[in-house]
Amino acid sequence: MGLRQILTFPDERLKVECEPVEELTDEIQELIDDMAETMYAAPGIGLAAPQVGEQCRVIVFDVGSREEPRNPMALINPEIVECEGEIVSEEGCLSVLDYNSEVKRSSRVCVRGLDREGRSLEIEADDLLAIVLQHEIDHLDGILFIDRISKLKRSLYVKRMKKKEKGDT
Numbered sequence: 001m002g003l004r005q006i007l008t009f010p011d012e013r014l015k016v017e018c019e020p021v022e023e024l025t026d027e028i029q030e031l032i033d034d035m036a037e038t039m040y041a042a043p044g045i046g047l048a049a050p051q052v053g054e055q056c057r058v059i060v061f062d063v064g065s066r067e068e069p070r071n072p073m074a075l076i077n078p079e080i081v082e083c084e085g086e087i088v089s090e091e092g093c094l095s096v097l098d099y100n101s102e103v104k105r106s107s108r109v110c111v112r113g114l115d116r117e118g119r120s121l122e123i124e125a126d127d128l129l130a131i132v133l134q135h136e137i138d139h140l141d142g143i144l145f146i147d148r149i150s151k152l153k154r155s156l157y158v159k160r161m162k163k164k165e166k167g168d169t
């Protein structure tokens, strides 16, 4: 298939809690390839399946610099099994257009899941990778980063998007 369309807020499909993957079918392999391609094309450093309209627990990410060769990682049914510390950083999202905001996250996480061959994988992450993993796993639970900012900031963004929508039509 290749590139997939990225859903954007306020699409209801971004609010769904996704189902675990039961079997690593050809469709899942294709989804992972398509998600990686879509992420690089955007460009972004992480993407979750619900962002391309697939309600299953799959994420891809690559926090390497643009100069390095691409090394997309996929995690299936990822789970945060440990977290500690606190970090505040500016986040954006391919599904939240024209907006960035500071979000508070754990500064270190341990994430467990499966790789695309079905082997169990444990990733200890800090800094940017820890933030990306928490952000993408949130997507699998129907949570966007704007759900983690103040109500006031969020409502200002929602208002702005509504205005824009009206302007467009």
Ligand code: ZN
Pocket (backbone or CB within 6 Å): 092, 093, 094, 095, 135, 139
């Ligand atoms: Zn996102």
